[in-house]
Amino acid sequence: xxxxxxxxxxxxxxxxxAVTLDCTYDTSDPSYGLFWYKQPSSGEMIFLIYQxxxxxxxxxxxxxxxxxxxARKSANLVISASQLGDSAMYFCAMRDxxxxxxxxxxFGTGTQLKVEL
Amino acid sequence: xTGVTQTPRHLVMGMTNKKSLKCEQHLGHNAMYWYKxxxxxxxxxxxxxNFKEQTENNSVPSRFSPECxxxxxxxxxxxxxxxxxxxxxxxxxSQDSYSPTDTQYFGPGTRLTxx
Numbered sequence: 001x002x003x004x005x006x007x008x009x010x011x012x013x014x015x016x017x018a019v020t021l022d023c024t025y026d027t028s029d030p031s032y033g034l035f036w037y038k039q040p041s042s043g044e045m046i047f048l049i050y051q052x053x054x055x056x057x058x059x060x061x062x063x064x065x066x067x068x069x070x071a072r073k074s075a076n077l078v079i080s081a082s083q084l085g086d087s088a089m090y091f092c093a094m095r096d097x098x099x100x101x102x103x104x105x106x107f108g109t110g111t112q113l114k115v116e117l
Numbered sequence: 118x119t120g121v122t123q124t125p126r127h128l129v130m131g132m133t134n135k136k137s138l139k140c141e142q143h144l145g146h147n148a149m150y151w152y153k154x155x156x157x158x159x160x161x162x163x164x165x166x167n168f169k170e171q172t173e174n175n176s177v178p179s180r181f182s183p184e185c186x187x188x189x190x191x192x193x194x195x196x197x198x199x200x201x202x203x204x205x206x207x208x209x210x211s212q213d214s215y216s217p218t219d220t221q222y223f224g225p226g227t228r229l230t231x232x
């Protein structure tokens with residue numbers, strides 16, 4: 001079974017600093033996808049960034065970048081120039097195949113990020 | 118309206134009530150999902166629909182009954198729920214559940230409290 005591990009239940013960062021949120025995964029499937037989502041206190045799960053297992057370069061989306069280290073099975077999210085609005089829960093997820101075909105997402109337990117002045 | 122919408126945003130119901138959650142996506146997607154998010158637990162997939170057909174039921178109790186009349190709408194009918202069913206219920210949609218690069222987009226969720 002596929003598994004996602006986020007070992008940091010909570011993180012603090014100063015405004016304008018960069019922060020790295022850790023994610024490790026375990027899978028025997030050579031083809032997989034990794035996602036990061038942000039969940040503010042309002043509840044909505046907001047898609048941030050995607051990395052495919054065969055992608056040669058690390059994914060970037062604005063202030064978000066994914067530090068993908070395939071051999072170590074890690075997919076850490078880096079947020080640069082943190083803003084107060086970045087305070088939220090962050091989830092790492094892996095695309096998982098369903099027995100009946102198709103995909104689902106397997107989520108980690110999340111990291112609560114707090115950005116301070 | 119854009120993206121994925123869910124109504125109601127908050128719902129309080131007794132164990133003998135019957136209620137329904139509604140999800141609508143305005144993204145032209147073909148797959149829709151129900152997830153349950155309980156306190157201090159990872160998100161759990163409940164149901165998957167592809168082109169209106171249910172393709173996954175993740176051992177969900179029968180007191181939860183999904184309905185997908187078309188690719189844009191998804192319902193979750195609730196009846197005789199238990200207090201442990203209190204959670205945030207999230208709907209998601211994606212272009213094609215079978216695609217290796219498929220990305221799911223979520224709605225704001227319905228926060229359900231069962232008394």
